[in-house]
Amino acid sequence: MSTIAEATARGQTRRRMRIDGWRWAGRIFLLFMLLYTAVPMIWMLITSIKSGFAATQFPPQWWPDEPTLASYQKLLDPQNSVGQDFLRFFWNSLFVSTVTTILSVIVAVPAAYAFSRFTFPGRNFLFFAVLLRNMFPAVIFLVPLFILMRAIGLVNTHGSLILTYLTFGLPLAIWLLKGFYDNIPVQLEQAARIDGATRFQAFIMIVMPLSTPGIIATAIYSFIGAWNEYIYAYTFLSKNEQLTLPVGIQRFFSENTTDFPGLMAASFMMSVPVVVLFLVLQRYFVRALTEGAVKH
C-alpha cells in the first residue's frame, strides 16, 4: 500500500513540475513580448525629455542627467513656427479621423443592419464584395485612387483622405456590426413593433442600445485606422498646412538635422488620443470582439 501511495505521490510531483515548467516558459514568453512592445515606447518617452545633445550621445544615457520638458513646450507653443505646425497637424489629424469615424458609423450601422436582417437580391454578393476590398494591400489602390482623386479635384483636400479611409474602414466596420446584429434576436424588434413601435423606433429604442458596444468598437477601429494612416496622406497631400500628423512629423523633423527629442515628444503626443480612447472604451472593444463566441 505504502509503495503505491509513494509512487502516486512521486508521479503527482513530477506532473506538477512539468506543468510548472510550461507555465514558466509561458511567463518568460509573455515577459519577452511585453519588453518587445513596451521598451520602444519607454525609450520614446525617455528620449522626449532629453536635450538634443543627450539624445544622440553614445553610450546612451539610460536616464537623462537633466530631464527637460523643453520639447513639449516648443511643440505646444502656438507662438513659434514648430508649435504652429505641430498644432495644425494635430488638428488636421483630429478633423480627418473624427469625420471618418462619424461617417463610417453613420454608414456602417444601417448597412450592417440591412445585411443582417433583410434578404434582398445580391445580398451575399454585395457582402463579399465589401470584404473583397480588404484582401488587397493598400498600395495597389494608391495610384488608381490618386488618379481618381485628381479627376474629381480632391487632391490636396482632406476630403480625399476621408473618402479613402472610409473605403478601408467601412468593410470591417460593417462586418463587425453585422455579427452584432445577428446576435440580437429578431423577436426583440418584433415584440417592440407589436408593443407600439414603428420599425424605425424599434431599431432606435431597442436594437441600437443593445449594439452600443459594437458601435463603439467600430468607432475606435475607424478612428485608429484614420489617425495612424501614412501612405495615402503622404501621397494625396503636399501643402504643408494640410498635412496630418504621421506625415507632418516625419517631414517636419527630418529636413536638416533630426531633432530626436522633438520627434519623440511629437510621437508621444500623437499616441495619447489613441491610448486614452482605447483605455476608456476597451471593455466595449473586448466585448465586441468576443460577443457571440459562446452562448449565454
Next chain:
Amino acid sequence: MAHVVLKDLVKTYGSFKAVNDVSLTVNDGEFVALVGPSGCGKTTTLNLVAGLTSITSGDIVIGDRVVNDLDPKDRDIAMVFQNYALYPQKSVYMNLAFPLQMRKLPRDEIDKKVKEAARVLDMTHLLERKPRELSGGQQQRVALGRALVRDPAVFLMDEPLSNLDAKLRVQMRSEIKRFHQDLKATIIYVTHDQLEAVTMADKMAVMNGGFLQQYDSPAQVFAHPVNMFVASFIGSPAMSLIPLETSTANGGTALTSAEGWSLGLSPRNVQKVTKAATKKVVLGARHSTIKLHKSAVPGSIPAKVYTVEPTGDVTFVQAFLSGAIVNVSVPPNIAVAPDERIWLEFDQERMHLFDGETEMALEAD
C-alpha cells in the same frame, strides 16, 4: 376583446407556399390552438395575423377591421414569444411599461397598470430586476405580463412554453388556461405539442404542409379525425394505422390482410368501406379501443409483441400486425413478453376507416 377571421390566407416565399388558403374564424373570447409539426405553417400564420410578415393574398379581420395593411402596432394585439423577447437592457418594470409608454399614456396611469399587472402575476418583488436575473418561469411570466398590461383585443402566443422544463411547463399551462378563463381573452396559441392544444384550447386548428387540415373542438378532432394525418398527429401514443384491403365473400364484406387473416365488419363499417374509391382501406384504432387476448377469441386477429412499456398505471404494448405497429394499452397486471403471440380485438364502434388512396376518413351516411 374581439373576434378574428382569416379568409383564404396565402403566404408564398418564391415558389414555396408556406400558408395555403387558410380560412378560420376565432370567436370573441375563444382560445384557439394552431397545432402541427414543425414547418407546417402555424408560426407563419401567427406572424401574418400579427403583421410581422406581409400576406400574399387573402384577408385578416380583427374585431371589425380588415388589418391586411396595418402595422403590427396598429392591430391592437399582444404577443408572447417562445424566447420571451424581453428587452434585456430594461428592468422588469420598464419592460411592462414599454407598450404603455409607446401609447403615450400618462406616467401615473402607466405606474398603476404596471403595478396591477405585477400584482396579478405575483411578481411585484421582481420589478427592479433585469430579465437575465430571472428564472425561465419568471421570464415567461413577465412576457405574459407585458402582453396583459396593454389589454389588447387579441393575444397571440408562439410556443410560449417550449423553453420551459417539463414540470414548469405543466404549471404554466394551467396558469395560462386560468388566465384565459379569468380574462375571457381571445387567444391564438401556436404549439407543436398536441397535448398542449388538447388540454388548453377551446378549438384546435390542425395544420400540415401549409394547409388547414381540421378546425374543431379537441374532443371532436380526437373522436372524428378527418384524415390520416390528423388521426396520427392527435393523441398519444399515436393512433395505429393498418393498411388492409376490402374483400367480399359469401355476401359479407371484410378487411383482409396480406398475412392471410380477415376481419369482419359491422353493417355501419361496411357502409363506410363501400364509400372508398379503391379496395385499399386503412384501419385506424386508438390504443384504448383495442383489447389484448392471450388466446384466440372470435373476431380477434393474431399479432406478435414487439415491445412492452410499463408506465405504472397502464402498460403500453406495441405489436406487429400486417406490417404495421399497433399500440395497445393494457392494465399493469397483465404480463406479456416480447415476441409473445397475442390476439387483438378491435372495437367496431370506435374504429376509424380511411380511404387508402386519398387518406381521407370514410364516413357512414
